Amino acid sequence: MAQRSSPGAPALPRAGDMQRKRTRIAYLSLLPVLLILLLVKAYPILATIYRSFTNWDGLYKHDFVGLANYKEFFGTGLFMTLFKNNLVLLLSVPLQVIIGLIVAVLLYEQVPGWKAFRAIYYIPQIISLVILGYLFRSMFSLDGPVNKVLEALGFSSSVREWMGDGSTALPIMVGCITWYSIGWQTIVILGGMSGIDPSVFEAARLDGANFFQRTFKIVLPMITSVITYCVVMAVVWTFTSLFSLIYSMTGGGPGYETMTLDYMIYEKSFVTGSQLGMACTISVVLFIIVMLITAAEMKLSDIAEQKWG
Amino acid sequence: MxxxxxxxxxxxxxxxxxxxxxxxxxxxxxxxxxxxxxxxxxxxxxxxxxxxxxxxxxxxxxxxNFITMISQFKILKLFGNSFIISFFTVLGLVVFGTLASYSFAKVNFKGKNGVYLVILTTLFVPAQVTMIPMYISFAKVGLVDNFLGVVIAYWAMFLPETIMLMTANFKSIPNELLEAATIDGCDYIGRLRHVVMPMGWPAISLTIIFFFISSWNDLFTPMVLLKSMDKRTVMVALSSLIGRYTGDPPFQYAGLLMSAIPALAVYAVFQKSIVKGMSMGAIK
Amino acid sequence: MKLQMKKAIALLLAVVLMLGTLAALTGCAKKADSNKLTIWINGKDSYIGPSEQKLAQEDWYISQAIKRFEDANPGVTVELVVSADGETAHQTFKADAMAGTAPDLANLWTGQNIFSMEDVILDISSLIPAEDKANITGWDSVTSPATGAVLGYPTSDNQICFFIYNKQIIKDCGLDFDNNPPRTIEEFNAACQTILDKGYQPIASDESFPWFGCYIVGYWWVQQSGMDRILSDCKGETSFTDDPGLLSATEYYRSTMVNGYLNADAVTSADSWNKFCQGTVAMMPQVSSVVSDAETALGAENVGVMLPPDFAGAQITDKTIGGPGQCLVVSKDCKNPELAVKFLSFLNSKDEVMKFLQVQSKVPTRTDITAADLGLTEGSASAKLFTWADKTVYWVDNSLYTNIVGDFYNLLPLVLAGKMTPAEFAADLDSKVVK
Incomplete structure (x- = not known):
């Protein structure tokens, strides 16, 4: 206890000791997280990988079938259909991040009404995706508001069953996801901007940097790690959490035209009951895809960070 | 000019x-x-x-519809259940997340990138499939039909994202401040309390907002893990109102609207500390 | 440094200890008690009706039935658990069964949904009183075709699929569905054409969700091919491609859209029920539980129901798709199966079913209850449904094998939209057969 008056640092122990101690403390502070993940996630993840090679029915039947599930999934072309849809939906990621960044800088610069906007923009995140999906679907239904407006403006030839074809339904979903995520992106980026010294910002403004220069040349390089977070989470979210939105907008249909990998996992594990082995297979495939994309993103952001210092 | x-x-x-x-x-x-x-x-x-x-x-x-929600549906009692779960979820995320993220952002240690990546990868597995094995192991240790089970499941679900968010933000805390604190006599925990917490408060506020609301609104985890009628969360109870063939949507909307209030309140309180905006920003 | 380590370790220990005690505290609460039953009831479409949702839990029919059972059997307690979602309940039931913590009784879906769970559901055939077997219908929906095991009691809601129609519109078109409904496909087409010519939408349906196609096309299929043929198609002994019933049923389904009888946006619409309630649509394929909602919206005197028309030369005629879609099963973990079955028998007794029908308008699965017993107005839609209790052919979609039903649901809308031919559809189903 006598140490209290002369704690750690100034004694300057040898570098190797320091390093070892630092590592020990770091791992100690990571321990709760590692323990929780190990206890809760490790077994289910390993079990999922193992069962992707079985014909698991959710109960006791899990005979080893080798690569049969993988062959079926890739061989029937189902994978490409679903993956292609996932890729289209991924287009919302750059959209939401860029719009979020612009809105965040606008709010940071205190445009008129910024307080109200900041309070309102997050609201979609609080409302059930099922309701939002239903509203979008109604908006684009055959005699919904969008078609009515088109008709009134004289574009009767453009009136169509928007959700009835993947080529129109998927872009609408991209719009919906972007719309839904703007508020989330905005407040994350605002949070990141709190680390920026306002004098830097003010100086750039006085130097005559216009809005886009301020946004992309000043702000963006200073918050690359936060932007990386935004992009990674948006990608992960788009790949793994769109079920309820798709469910209420199209149900994955018509056919499989708007169905995604995670929706299929849901279908295989719940709707068609006993094909959990296949659901595990799709999960493993999804896992690998998201991991590769995330690794690429991180690499990119490392390069960006080095470039911008 | x-x-x-x-x-x-x-x-x-x-x-x-x-x-x-x-x-x-x-x-x-x-x-x-x-x-x-x-x-x-x-x-x-x-x-x-x-x-x-x-x-x-x-x-x-x-x-x-609103009166019945309170008098018969006992929505306030359900709010209580949801609140307990969301509160402890967020508390754990903030404590464990801050500890871990400080290390990731500001301490150089061996194997850092490897551990970080392993933590992240747990994000990529969709919950639908891991739920059954997780459920079985939870059932064996008595974590089913238990608020703690749901809270632990949420910790496991949200910690990787929390750590990513906090680490990204903590990186911008100036090293000089930490060094100055060390010289002023702060130990590890002291630096966390006096430098990281106040400087990283925007990220901590974001964590509180995101995961209070995510856990408040989540349906799947409590639907699977909680059984007893008196332990149901508000979202689970409300979702049981609309079926394939029957249901009373107006009544459900009344409940959903009421259950949005606590989420909105949490957002309203904590959004203020995310960023003060330019003119008030120069506190440093 | 040492102090910091100590602090960190103390913090960790505290956390671990906290978690440990909490887990231990809650873990030992469970006690095996053979006089206690736990029952899972689906929150939707089951024992808790829409009107009951606005009541306190103790006022629900099911809570009161449990109380009556407990009063009649001193010492017995029944704990009610409401599963919010039926689909998830099946998975949770499986997981619970594997963990050894399954409830004694559970409310699951009939057909393939439970047949694929025979490992964890008790065969109660030897425990069912003979009287129940005689007076209750719908046993086929819970009897495994493979082993003959009876896996539960069908619940007392016989969902029947039919066309609900707006009497005013029909009358306006000079038709009389009440006394002279179209019974053949030709008559049905003619009626639709008349309605269409008069400027009304003949049929509205939301097909993005398994509905008209899934149910009534299923009827047209089974009435021509028979259930045995459908099951043999599923097994791969015969093929869907060579199944003329499937082809002609799906072809006719497509023609309803081509001819304009079915709403043009059936594949994506979400508002056909709104349109029916607004009174702009003549007919809609529906199931029994919505009749009362329609009567509220349009007035009871304006709502009629009729059976779907029949294909010429079909082996099954004058029937429709339906049957109990839900059942109550006893799990293999149940400590006291006799008591569990006694409760099921009690819940399905004439007395209880009568009480249940006061709360929800459903068609019972008991043969000894008449429309008059329930005081239904003669000629009303509800009374008519009642007389159809024996006219149901069990749900085709619930009979399809699990590896096939997914494509059946997902691809049928493509046939309707003309993006896939019936032959391509059948070939796809064939490709999903596991031999």
Missing amino acids: KTSLSKHQRFWRTFGRVVIFLVLLILAISFLYPLYYMLINSLKSLGEYYVNPFGLPREQLQWQ
């Missing part, structure tokens, strides 16, 4: 501002629409809702 602008330039600048304001306003209205939709429908009778789901209520307003 403004005098150097010509009339012409000033016009375009004002025009630009008006356009930006209008775009932001239209977005804001679109974000408010779902709440409006839920409100108008929560005040309709079931019959009127089926006939007229998008118009304003024309018959007598059904405030009864």
Whole structure:
């Protein structure tokens, strides 16, 4: 206890000791997280990988079938259909991040009404995706508001069953996801901007940097790690959490035209009951895809960070 | 300086501002629409809702839906359950997340990148499939039908994202401040308390907002893990109102609207500390 | 440094200890008690009706039935658990069964949904009183075709699929569905054409969700091919491609859209029920539980129901798709199966079913209850449904094998939209057969 008056640092122990101690403390502070993940996630993840090679029915039947599930999934072309849809939906990621960044800088610069906007923009995140999906679907239904407006403006030839074809339904979903995520992106980026010294910002403004220069040349390089977070989470979210939105907008249909990998996992594990082995297979495939994309993103952001210092 | 602008330039600048304001306003209205939709429908009778789901209520307003939510559906009791779960979820995320993220952001240690990546990868596995094995192991140790089980499941679900968010933000804490604190006699925990917590408060606020709301709104985990009627969360109870063939959407909307209030309140309180905006920002 | 380590370790220990005690505290609460039953009831479409949702839990029919059972059997307690979602309940039931913590009784879906769970559901055939077997219908929906095991009691809601129609529109078109409904496909087409010519939408349906196609096309299929043929198609002994019933049923389904009888946006619409309630649509394929909602919206005197028309030369006629879609099963973990079955028998007794029908308008699965017993107005839609209790052919979609039903649901809308031919559809189903 006598140490209290002369704690750690100034004694300057040898570098190797320091390093070892630092590592020990770091791992100690990571321990709760590692323990929780190990206890809760490790077994289910390993079990999922193992069962992707079985014909698991959710109960006791899990005979080893080798690569049969993988062959079926890739061989029937189902994978490409679903993956292609996932890729289209991924287009919302750059959209939401860029719009979020612009809105965040606008709010940071205190445009008129910024307080109200900041309070309102997050609201979609609080409302059930099922309701939002239903509203979008109604908006684009055959005699919904969008078609009515088109008709009134004289574009009767453009009136169509928007959700009835993947080529129109998927872009609408991209719009919906972007719309839904703007508020989330905005407040994350605002949070990141709190680390920026306002004098830097003010100086750039006085130097005559216009809005886009301020946004992309000043702000963006200073918050690359936060932007990386935004992009990674948006990608992960788009790949793994769109079920309820798709469910209420199209149900994955018509056919499989708007169905995604995670929706299929849901279908295989719940709707068609006993094909959990296949659901595990799709999960493993999804896992690998998201991991590769995330690794690429991180690499990119490392390069960006080095470039911008 | 403004005098150097010509009339012409000033016009375009004002025009630009008006356009930006209008775009932001239209977005804001679109974000408010779902709440409006839920409100108008929560005040309709079931019959009127089926006939007229998008118009304003024309018959007598059904405030009864809200009263019944409190008196019969006991929604306030359900709020209590949801609140306990969300509160402890967020508490754990903040404590464990801050500890871990400080290490990731500011301490150089062996194997850092490897551990970080392993933690992240747990994000990529969709919950639908891991739920069954997790459920079975939880059932064996008595974590089913137990708030703690749900809280632990949420910790495992949200910690990777929390750590990513906090680490990204903590990186911008100036090293000089930490060194200064060390020289002032702060130990590890002291630096966390006196430097990391206040400087990283925006990220901590974001964590509180995101995961209070995520856990408050989540359906799947509590639906699977909680059984007893007196332990159900508000979202689980509300979701049981609408079936494949039957249900009373106006009544459900009334409940959903009420259950949005705590989430909105948490957002309203914590959003203020995310960023103070430019003019007030120079506190450092 | 040492102090910091100590602090960190103390913090960790505290956390671990906290978690440990909490887990231990809650873990030992469970006690095996053979006089206690736990029952899972689906929150939707089951024992808790829409009107009951606005009542306190103790006022629900099911809570009161449990109380009556407890009063009649001193010492017995029944704990009610409401599963919010039926689909998830099946998975949770499986997981619970594997963990050894399954409830004694559970409310699951009939057909393939439970047949694929025979490992964890008790065969109660030897425990069912003979009287129940005689007076209750729908046993085939819970009897495994493979082993003959009876896996539960069908619940007393016989969902029947039919066309609900707006009497005013029909009358306006000079038709009389009440006394002279179209019974053949030709008559049905003619009626639709008349309605269409008069400027009304003949049929509205939301097909993005398994509905008209899934149910009534299923009827047209089974009435021509028979259930045995459908099951043999599923097994791969015969093929869907060579199944003329499937082809002609799906072809006719497509023609309803081509001819304009079915709403043009059937594949994506979400508002056909709103349109029916607004009174702009003549007919809609529906199930029994919505009749009361329609009567509220349009007035009871304006709502009629009729059976779907029949294909010429079909082996099954004058029937429709339906049957109990839900059942109550006893799990293999149940400590006291006799008591569990006694409770099921009690819940399905005439007395209880009568009480249940006061709360929800459903068609019972008991043969000894008449429309008059329930005081239904003669000629009303509800009374008519009642007389159809024996006219149901069990749900085709619930009979399809699990590896096939997914494509059946997902691809049928493509046939309707003309993006896939019936032959391609059949070939796809064939490709999903596991031999």
